[in-house]
Amino acid sequence: MAAAALDNLNPVVRERENVRRREEVPGLGSLASGAGPGTSAEDERELIDSIEVFEHIRDIADPEHPYSLEQLGVVSHEQIDVDDRGGKIEVRFTPTVAHCSMATLIGLCIRAKIMRVLPPRFKVKVELSKGSHSTEEAVNKQLNDKERVLAALENPNLLDLVNKCLAPTEC
Amino acid sequence: MACASTSGSSSSTESCVLAVLEGHRDRVWHVCWANAGDTIATCGGDRAIKLWRKTTQGDRKYQCVETLEKTHTKTIRRCGFSRCDSMLASVSFDATTCVWERPRGEQQHELLVTLEGHESEIKDLCWSQDGELLATCGRDKSIWIWLKEIDDQFECLDVLQGHTQDVKSVLFVPGTRALLSGSYDNTVRVWNEHDDEWVCTQTLDGAYQGHESTVWGLCCDAEGSRVLSCDAEGMILLWRVVRGDTEIALELVSRNMVPTKAALYSVDWSPSGLIATGMADNSISLLQAEKAEGSPEDPGASRQVLKLVKEIRGAHDGDVNCVRFNPKDPGVLASAGDDEVVKVWDVGALIQ
Numbered sequence: 001m002a003a004a005a006l007d008n009l010n011p012v013v014r015e016r017e018n019v020r021r022r023e024e025v026p027g028l029g030s031l032a033s034g035a036g037p038g039t040s041a042e043d044e045r046e047l048i049d050s051i052e053v054f055e056h057i058r059d060i061a062d063p064e065h066p067y068s069l070e071q072l073g074v075v076s077h078e079q080i081d082v083d084d085r086g087g088k089i090e091v092r093f094t095p096t097v098a099h100c101s102m103a104t105l106i107g108l109c110i111r112a113k114i115m116r117v118l119p120p121r122f123k124v125k126v127e128l129s130k131g132s133h134s135t136e137e138a139v140n141k142q143l144n145d146k147e148r149v150l151a152a153l154e155n156p157n158l159l160d161l162v163n164k165c166l167a168p169t170e171c
Numbered sequence: 172m173a174c175a176s177t178s179g180s181s182s183s184t185e186s187c188v189l190a191v192l193e194g195h196r197d198r199v200w201h202v203c204w205a206n207a208g209d210t211i212a213t214c215g216g217d218r219a220i221k222l223w224r225k226t227t228q229g230d231r232k233y234q235c236v237e238t239l240e241k242t243h244t245k246t247i248r249r250c251g252f253s254r255c256d257s258m259l260a261s262v263s264f265d266a267t268t269c270v271w272e273r274p275r276g277e278q279q280h281e282l283l284v285t286l287e288g289h290e291s292e293i294k295d296l297c298w299s300q301d302g303e304l305l306a307t308c309g310r311d312k313s314i315w316i317w318l319k320e321i322d323d324q325f326e327c328l329d330v331l332q333g334h335t336q337d338v339k340s341v342l343f344v345p346g347t348r349a350l351l352s353g354s355y356d357n358t359v360r361v362w363n364e365h366d367d368e369w370v371c372t373q374t375l376d377g378a379y380q381g382h383e384s385t386v387w388g389l390c391c392d393a394e395g396s397r398v399l400s401c402d403a404e405g406m407i408l409l410w411r412v413v414r415g416d417t418e419i420a421l422e423l424v425s426r427n428m429v430p431t432k433a434a435l436y437s438v439d440w441s442p443s444g445l446i447a448t449g450m451a452d453n454s455i456s457l458l459q460a461e462k463a464e465g466s467p468e469d470p471g472a473s474r475q476v477l478k479l480v481k482e483i484r485g486a487h488d489g490d491v492n493c494v495r496f497n498p499k500d501p502g503v504l505a506s507a508g509d510d511e512v513v514k515v516w517d518v519g520a521l522i523q
Binding site: 145 | 216245246248264292294310337339355385403451452488489490509510
């Protein structure tokens, strides 16, 4: 890692938060994606909530620091709103510094992760939390233009970066 | 090439579906009709173009007759038939434009030429009405104008610079060589041609009561006298085309907001005057341009507004990326969605 290029040399690192976790069969948890969390098949479909979305994105690796987005305080479950029946997910994230050049890449990682694991019926909005970035409007516009997002994910270099950041979330 | 073909099913809106075209393996970005109205071409994230034709057995079915694939290496964003339907152009995120030709008497298309020049994703294309010119635009902020030469080769006539962000849509105004473009920079621009050079003569932005978000789509009425542009915040602007001796200009007629304020990815105007929109909330709306209330005199459609005729909620199980009326039969509409299918709608049944 090129330490000289870091936007924030000394980020505040947080403890992993103890949010309510779902009962999961060890090793089978990720198989439930797409159909909602699986308990028993006869049960009514369990609603997807902000905790579940948080579970998916908390361990995304920061593009420049050896920490997760949760550890750096970039994402938290309070910054996620889910309306399961309305099919809406809204994620706000807060870069460690307001001039963070990685903000778009972080947002792209969050979007890619949600696209891969949650049902496509959800309309997803990923935005910087208000006032958290010097070019907030431009970053938000890019992250919510689906054509730009999908094109970015077909760019091999960008996709490689995204996959590296998502790797810790896939174990 | 094996492809599926099915017909419509039951339930209220579903009974207005003439056919559901299944076969794409990723979102369908675009649908277009051959000018003869007998063939549909579709393209999308699976990097394939599919051609669908009405089958002779049973009049409510379309069949995939051809799949053009393994040429573009990324998403195919849009495709379009040339005026006489002999050629089909496709533009891709792989930065190339392919022109496919169906030789006279043949059933299958062959790749005629691959046009290179754009630096990055190409997002839209438009053939001129005389079939001589092909315009392409994309993320490199430029619009390229290609001339089809007699030997079926293509020469770049001009590269139009001016937009400050990616260009999402281009449209030749029927009967002219003038071009309109819509962009991520929130503007609609008018480009007039003199001696094979295009000059931006109007930049319609927020200061001109234009759009305040990404302009996703453009379309023109059958006469080439009115234009619609739609944007990411649910706004459709109606413009009048003012024709001078050598140039055209756009004049704003009305600003119209769809009730849901969802992003409008596509707009199309049927030969009979009905307007369709494809939206990010999975819906399709049918609209009509009407005289605004309290405007008795209406010289030159200067006071028209758009009225909602019918909203089709849940038209697709995902964003509706494109809507296109059959140019020969305005009673038939095709739509393409993120749900990987194309639907063909009975417009008459929808508005009853």
